[in-house]
Amino acid sequence: MKIVADENMPLVQELFGSFATVVTVAGRKINKEHLLDADVLLVRSVTQVNQDLLQGTKVRFVGSATIGTDHIDQGYLLEQGIEFAYAPGCNAQAVAEYVLAAIAFWADHKQKDLRQCTVGIIGAGNVGSKVAQILELLGIEYLLNDPPLEEQGDSRQFVPIQAIQQCDIVTCHVPLTNRGLHASHHLIDEKFLSVMQPGGLLINSSRGAVVDNTAALHCKQAGKDIDFVLDVWENEPDLNVELFKQSLISTPHIAGYSQEGKIRGTYQLYQSVCQWLGMVPKFALRDLLPEAPKWNPPVKLSSDTGFLYQSLRSFYDIKSDDQQMRQKLEEVLRRSGATIAEEFDNLRKNYPQRLEFLELS
Numbered sequence: 001m002k003i004v005a006d007e008n009m010p011l012v013q014e015l016f017g018s019f020a021t022v023v024t025v026a027g028r029k030i031n032k033e034h035l036l037d038a039d040v041l042l043v044r045s046v047t048q049v050n051q052d053l054l055q056g057t058k059v060r061f062v063g064s065a066t067i068g069t070d071h072i073d074q075g076y077l078l079e080q081g082i083e084f085a086y087a088p089g090c091n092a093q094a095v096a097e098y099v100l101a102a103i104a105f106w107a108d109h110k111q112k113d114l115r116q117c118t119v120g121i122i123g124a125g126n127v128g129s130k131v132a133q134i135l136e137l138l139g140i141e142y143l144l145n146d147p148p149l150e151e152q153g154d155s156r157q158f159v160p161i162q163a164i165q166q167c168d169i170v171t172c173h174v175p176l177t178n179r180g181l182h183a184s185h186h187l188i189d190e191k192f193l194s195v196m197q198p199g200g201l202l203i204n205s206s207r208g209a210v211v212d213n214t215a216a217l218h219c220k221q222a223g224k225d226i227d228f229v230l231d232v233w234e235n236e237p238d239l240n241v242e243l244f245k246q247s248l249i250s251t252p253h254i255a256g257y258s259q260e261g262k263i264r265g266t267y268q269l270y271q272s273v274c275q276w277l278g279m280v281p282k283f284a285l286r287d288l289l290p291e292a293p294k295w296n297p298p299v300k301l302s303s304d305t306g307f308l309y310q311s312l313r314s315f316y317d318i319k320s321d322d323q324q325m326r327q328k329l330e331e332v333l334r335r336s337g338a339t340i341a342e343e344f345d346n347l348r349k350n351y352p353q354r355l356e357f358l359e360l361s
């Protein structure tokens, strides 16, 4: 059996190498030639998997070690009888910790008393629910918006998007969809931004195009007092450089990049491939995960606006991710050679080890 996998998937040789020949390729470079005699294709979010890539190949199983699936043409896979698996929830905790770190940094930087702030969470699935769990631990008020879950009868209390627009902090955790009643493409548009609270914070760690990046830039250029924390960008890896410069925190799509999140992603696909082949998995997830020191959240928030950031930063300092990206991209802007897109991907490939620091259920 031959497996072609994205080179940025940890443990892929260790897990799949005992029953298959594993060939690793840079995600953006995977092409039909690599797949002509491959049985299984394992990708991350940067490989577009569709008819163009798969037609004429032997691939019978596609796995994506990610939560998001907007890069996969699932309709085509279904039509061709190609098995598909992904990794729901694998890095949800990492993204939620990123959001916590962003809020803590903003409160410190802008002297905001989080006891007086409400967070609007758009999308209350795996990530949004973990964000809510963390805010509850800290006693920070939040509101949930998730029309699809509300329609399905989820028992939590939801609010309309208009109520989210009034929140001090808005954080997006929806899949990127272009069609249907709940399409999320440009969910945050010029209108949304125009009614957002001045002095507010918008965090996007879902997919770039959930926020209209041109509208976000116009909002900054018009002098509206809204801070942006952006981990994901329209047209990645070719991001809007002006918006990157104007954002309070800019990171290269690494919100989900904890060691545990990446390992869980590969492992969930290992389980799916084993099941597809009728094999019993040989490895257990608990033996693969690193031991990480844990942070004790404060029982009560303090009036000191910098307290949370100071307490968290030895576990995860989001500012250092922002500084790293600014330094590298500014170097690219000063000299010719590598492009912004190449440097964006380099930052992701060489992202330092980050461990999850909260005990969440």
Ligand SMILES: NC(=O)C1=CN([C@@H]2O[C@H](COP(=O)(O)OP(=O)(O)OC[C@H]3O[C@@H](n4cnc5c(N)ncnc54)[C@H](O)[C@@H]3O)[C@@H](O)[C@H]2O)C=CC1
Residues within 6 Å of the ligand: 067, 068, 069, 088, 089, 091, 092, 095, 122, 123, 124, 125, 126, 127, 128, 145, 146, 147, 148, 149, 173, 174, 175, 176, 182, 183, 184, 187, 205, 206, 207, 231, 232, 253, 254, 255, 256, 257
């Ligand atoms: N920056 C990063 O590193 C990462 C980004 N992501 C992104 O975050 C997204 C969310 O992840 P999960 O929470 O695990 O997904 P999920 O599928 O568990 O939850 C998404 C929720 O959004 C809701 N939703 C869909 N359309 C909506 C709309 N128009 N308005 C409000 N709610 C809507 C759904 O009903 C669902 O409950 C992923 O699809 C992925 O694109 C995920 C992991 C890492």
Ligand SMILES: O=C(O)C(=O)[C@H](O)COP(=O)(O)O
Residues within 6 Å of the ligand: 008, 044, 045, 046, 065, 066, 067, 068, 069, 091, 253, 256, 257
């Ligand atoms: O899980 C997701 O969805 C993500 O966005 C991933 O964390 C992104 O990582 P890559 O797949 O692009 O390495």
